[in-house]
Amino acid sequence: MTDAPTVLSIRGAERRYRADHAALAGADLDLHAGRITALLGPSGSGKSTLLRAIAGLERLEAGSICLGDTIWNDAATHVAPEARRVGMVFQDYALFPHMTALANVAFGLTGPGKTARALAQLEAAELGHKAKAYPHELSGGEQQRVALARALAPQPAVVLLDEPFSGLDRRLRGELRERTVDTLRAAGTTALIVTHDAEEAMAVADELALMDGGRIIQTGPPDEVWMSPVSATAAKLLGDVEIIEARVTSGQAETPFGPVDAHGFEDGQPVAVLIRPRAFTLSLDAEGACTITRRRSAGPHLTHRFASDAGEWTAQTPAPSPIREGDRVNVELDPAYVRVVATSA
């Protein structure tokens, strides 16, 4: 997938909070040098736990975490967080409220000239003029930048960011996202960003890791993962998707919109046909099999909900569109946005 060397590798990480609920149920993940990995999953999927386990803030009950040749976690080892070289940006930033921005950034530094180095780090974040300000005197965006500067200042081997943009409003979020990615790239850091926002994950990531039920279910470059999800769950994590259950007959899966190519699957094997809303192509046809039940504008495109005897689905169609509620339409599928995956697994 990538030729950059592996910096951090996690194998079979397990952690349970209650006997009946595993937060991590055997998660595997590799982080590659200088690359930004986005960890995407619904809430409760274990992504924050995984992040905290990498930082050493959670103990693993099984599995291992290694930085290069150094073992951070295995059956016998748990390296304390303060002994790892990890920078962490917390969801609430966790700035020390009784210290100035500068003192916060200098906290992780040692040796002579640490104040100068902290100031340089703050200046790189364009916050040199706020060095003497206390956290409560900074805006949300500034707090986030101080937290990132603080995490980067000791030049950690890995930087972990836990939902770093969730506390910010939408407009600021996009701006800060770009900034954060630029900062991480400039520092050449290996980074892991946890998010539950698919759009955000794809925007920041060199590599995407999908997490569900305490496991990593798919990794790869964002566009590749988006185009070829390995399961219905993976597809749903990355955006709206229609799922049609079918059985394979002679290399094809039958759908209400015609057969879909399913070569590589055995005859009679149950599969799920994953259809992105933009795969549906609607055309007005008085004899069409489907009826438009709802039409909504969503800016650059429209969503059309349509129904037939077989069910009801949602299409994303380019705006403007002459198709109105109550119209009858014919529906075809664009195979580029259709994938067939096995369901028995």
Add this chain to the structure above:
Amino acid sequence: MPAPAHFLRSHVRLPGRTIGLAVLAAAICAAPVLAVAWIALSGETGDYLQHLAGTRLPTYLATSAIVALIAAGGAGLIGTGLGWLIARTEFVGRRTLAWVLILPLAVPAYVAAYAWLDLSHAGGPLQAMTGGLFPTIRGSWGAGLMFALVLYPYVFLLARDTFAGQSADAYHAARTLGAGPLTAFWRTSLPMARPAIAAGLALVVMESLADYGTVSHLGAPTLSIGLIRAWSGAGSLVDAARLSLVLVVIAIFVFGLERAQRRRARSVNAAGRHKPAPRLQLGAGHGLLALLACLTPLALGMVVPLGRLVWLALHTDTAPGLAAASLHSLTLALITAVIAAALGLATAYALRSRTAIATLAARAAGLGYAVPGAVAAVGVIALLSGTQALLDPAWRALTGEVFPILLTATGGALVFAYLSRFAAAAISPAETALARVTPSLDGAARTLGASRGRRVRTVHWPLIAAGVTSAGLLVFVEVLKELPATMILRPFNYDTLAIIAHNFASDERLGEAALPSLLIPLVALLPMIFVARYLSRQAR
């Protein structure tokens, strides 16, 4: 293998040691009450109590009820009103008054009572000025009034913070539904603050019932009077314990009522986003009225009584023994405060571990707060004399002598009783302070390479120092003011300021009582200012 839940919570964990200390705190706080209950229920029935039940007990109960009701009514009115003014309006002096209004807590109610009775007695200055119209402040209503004037800050503090934290939404919703400002306040803001007000009132009632100096000086025979008489007059530990038990039952009832209120509070506070209401800007006229409303209780509870005592002190020769008494008071208060703050902090850390034993220990320690000082003293005597009786045979066998009266006759017994009563007061401030050290702050410090020692020194302590100090100072002030437990437990000829003030006052030598009475609030004022400012800074 299910992991212990406390891994989730905090990352500076010293579970073993802090839980041990929390259990110690619980033992110190709960043991005297349990001893009282044991003695009361197992001892033989003495004639004194039977006699008492037929004669004085109904009076004690009725007087206690009247005093507590007047104290609660007065403190509730003053505390709620001022709390709302400070939290929801803007007028000249508001920011300063926000903490100054807490200071009357530094004045013991009996000190206010000495001064007010002296001012208002027949032939006193106030009657002379008003041509005999000014009523003499004494009896149940007089005592209740004194308590209201110096204890209202409990209600004020809790009401102020609740009003300040209330979301404006409910109030605004009421306004859009057609309620005027007053109706909206009455039907939304006030009910939402009710649990806080109830908690403050519970403290006021308990302090009133625990008091001895005020009610004995103003002639309001409450249960505490009966208790002290049973002990010092009739010398019966069993009877004192039985009366104590009555007080404890009342305390449990009062705090039970308060808890019932609070249980509903959760649903009130959890709802909705947090958008505090803008302050009501008061014009010049209304602002002046608000200022007057704030200054009146301050004047009546603090300035006038302390002024009178200053005048009396200046016109009387200083009584001997004051220096020694001051030293004793300060030493006891300081030792108790330091130990209480340490126990409170340890309990707060233990609570962070989220273990059942820590929670149980904190609850048990909290029990002590509901126990009047005299009861704690009776419990300590019961415990220590029990221990003495246990050790005596062994000691005799070893040395052939009677076991030395080490336990009951030293300051140690006093500190034990103070701790059992006040250590609980140090737990919740420490808990509040420690809540500022969120798990992610700990995590941030760790990922930045800070060792445990450095985390405690540079992150924890700076964030909790003010809270822990103010918990200690609060205990310091309480011990300084404490009278009944000191009376029961003090070693022979060991006087404190409260003791000599009380002794002179009960001999009608108020001139000599003035200076020691004055010294208590004066010494307490500085720590109280620190506490008041700390509590007010927290609120904003």
